[in-house]
Every structure is written in structure tokens, then in C-alpha cells.
Amino acid sequence: MMISVENLTKRYGAVTALDGLTFAIEPGVVGLVGANGAGKSTMIKILLGLLPATTGGARVLDLDVATDGPTIRQRVGYMPEHDCLPADMSATEFVLHMARMSGLPLTAARERTADTLRHVGLYEERYRSMGGYSTGMKQRVKLAQALVHDPGMLLLDEPTNGLDPAGRDQMLALLRRIGTEFGIPMLVTSHLLGELEQVCDHIVVVDGGRLLRSTSTADVTSASRILAIEVNERVDDLGRALHAAGLSVHPAGRQIEVELVDDSTYDIVLDTVVQLGVGLHRLERRRHRMAEIFRADPTLDPNGQNLQDSQGAPNGVAQSAAAELQQRWASTAGPGAPGTPHHDQRPDEGRQR
Numbered sequence: 001m002m003i004s005v006e007n008l009t010k011r012y013g014a015v016t017a018l019d020g021l022t023f024a025i026e027p028g029v030v031g032l033v034g035a036n037g038a039g040k041s042t043m044i045k046i047l048l049g050l051l052p053a054t055t056g057g058a059r060v061l062d063l064d065v066a067t068d069g070p071t072i073r074q075r076v077g078y079m080p081e082h083d084c085l086p087a088d089m090s091a092t093e094f095v096l097h098m099a100r101m102s103g104l105p106l107t108a109a110r111e112r113t114a115d116t117l118r119h120v121g122l123y124e125e126r127y128r129s130m131g132g133y134s135t136g137m138k139q140r141v142k143l144a145q146a147l148v149h150d151p152g153m154l155l156l157d158e159p160t161n162g163l164d165p166a167g168r169d170q171m172l173a174l175l176r177r178i179g180t181e182f183g184i185p186m187l188v189t190s191h192l193l194g195e196l197e198q199v200c201d202h203i204v205v206v207d208g209g210r211l212l213r214s215t216s217t218a219d220v221t222s223a224s225r226i227l228a229i230e231v232n233e234r235v236d237d238l239g240r241a242l243h244a245a246g247l248s249v250h251p252a253g254r255q256i257e258v259e260l261v262d263d264s265t266y267d268i269v270l271d272t273v274v275q276l277g278v279g280l281h282r283l284e285r286r287r288h289r290m291a292e293i294f295r296a297d298p299t300l301d302p303n304g305q306n307l308q309d310s311q312g313a314p315n316g317v318a319q320s321a322a323a324e325l326q327q328r329w330a331s332t333a334g335p336g337a338p339g340t341p342h343h344d345q346r347p348d349e350g351r352q353r
């Protein structure tokens, strides 16, 4: 097991930060997701053996956090959430210092520092003072110092915090590469479920210190029976034509979704696209999204907006918009007819990433 947690409770005076958590996770890229204050940082500090549990316990790489803290911290690389970098040092000086602190001889530490900074994507800038770095560059240095001593596992606290959408995507891709190419298992925290499900093999969801769900991502995000179609023009015409051809059609922003009945559904879609003479940009099976399990069961999701990322509109909005457009395509009046509103954006579409 990479991490196992048993009946773990942590109280700070009257505040219960973790409340009787039990779960076990195999090595891989694992996400710990929860709104701000859910208890993620507390969990990481307990796993590092830096903070004692109030009751219950945990094991990391089969070591007991209560008694084996120093060994855990030798074997695990830790990226803290907050900015902790000395402004007047360069990335090279800082990461080299951390490599030396972890016990590497000077030559090896120099080599590892250069390699690690290159892996995280810091090049010429690595000789400049970190005070002038962007948030993205600082996050990369924090990641590099966690990696430099070749740890057996990583604990990363909010590595995408403060990054713009492009920076988030780059950081997530980097983490995925570290997990798969270098084979380093990791626990990464975020308050955004949508971004963790892109890169994690397993997700643990906490809320108010309690466990909501611990699940393999593949179990939840398996392929759905929905085909997404994107064309270069005349989306409404295509929607009407597919409906007329007998398919169950739903608008989805600039895309159209149809229910996949069997292989003939693909033929109908392709024939219809050819008949209309429009350009086909994309035809693919949708995957389920993890937020759907929370939408399906509101009792699991007391802080839905936080867990659902930026797509957390209530499901009813999607349903009524879909019904309206379904009607529009079924009728001959076409778009623009009175009483046919155009808010055809489903909550899981138009993601601003």
C-alpha cells in the first residue's frame, strides 16, 4: 500500500479537521480533493509525521507515521502549499542546498539539481533570483526540491494553486509524466475535482474532514453511451437532420451529443454530415465525469460548487436547455422562432481551462 489511513481523527482544540477517516490506496497518481478547509493540508502533515493524530493512525510506504516520521521524510518528497522560497536565492542554489540537506554528496547533488530543474522545465531562469519568478516558476522550483533526492513517493499540496489555465494544464501534464515515466507514486491535493480526474488513477474526496468517496478514476470516468459531434458550421441544421434520422439528439454548446445505440449510429452521423456538406471536426465517445456522481447524489456533495470545478451549474438547467433545443430541432420553425431561447450551454461544456 502507498498510504493506509485508519479511523484517523485530528482536532485543533474545538475544530475537528479530520473526522474518523479510513481508506487505503495503492501506488499510483492519487488525488486528494476537497474544498478549502476540508483537511487536505492537515492530512499531508500527518502523513509526513510532522503532526500527531488525535486518534487513529496512518501508514505511508508501510511505515507508521507515529513512530517512523524521520524515515518517511527521507523517502518522501514534499511540496508545501504556500510560497516558501527565499527571494534572494536562485533556483539552482536552493535546489542544490535541499539536495545536500538530504544527504547527497556535492557532485551527485549538482547533477541531480541540473537534471531535476530541466525535468520541471526551468532552463536559463534557474540562475536568477527567485524573487522575480512567476507563480508557475515558483511552483516548479517547489516541485524540483521535492524530487531532487529521488524520493520513493511525492506528497504535493495544491501544486496548481495560483496558476492560470495554461499553467495548470502544464503542471498537471508534468505530474502525470513524473508518475508514469519516472514511476514515482504521488498524492496530490486540489480543491478542483475536474483537474485531478484528468491525471489521477485514484481519487479520495474529503469534505469537512470526512471521507466522501475513495474510488478509482477509471471506474467512474468510463466511456459513456454518448457520441459528441463537432462540425464547422450549421450545428442546428445537423441537429435537426440527426433527429429526423431517428437519433436521440441533445445540444451541447457548439457540439451535438447523440445517444450511441450501436455501430449504425456512427454510420447515420457520418452519412448525415456528408449529405449536409459540413466539415466534421470531431466525433468521439464521451467519458463520464466524476462530478456526475456528485450531481447524481446531492447528499454526497454538500459543497457542490467547489467540487464541481467551474462547470457546477445545477443539473436542471442542463435538462431544460436540452429539452428546449430538442423541441427546436424537432419543429420546422427552426431557430429564431419566437419563444425559443438560445441558452444551449450545458454545464459540462465550454470549459475555460
Ligand SMILES: Nc1ncnc2c1ncn2[C@@H]1O[C@H](COP(=O)(O)OP(=O)(O)OP(=O)(O)O)[C@@H](O)[C@H]1O
Residues within 6 Å of the ligand: 012, 015, 016, 017, 034, 035, 036, 037, 038, 039, 040, 041, 042, 043, 081
Ligand atoms: N494549526 C491550526 N489550528 C487550528 N485550526 C487549524 C489549524 N490548521 C488547520 N486548522 C483548521 O482545520 C481545518 C482543516 O484545515 P486544512 O488546512 O487541513 O484544510 P485544507 O483542506 O488544506 O484547506 P486549504 O486548501 O485552505 O489549506 C480548517 O477548518 C482549518 O481552519
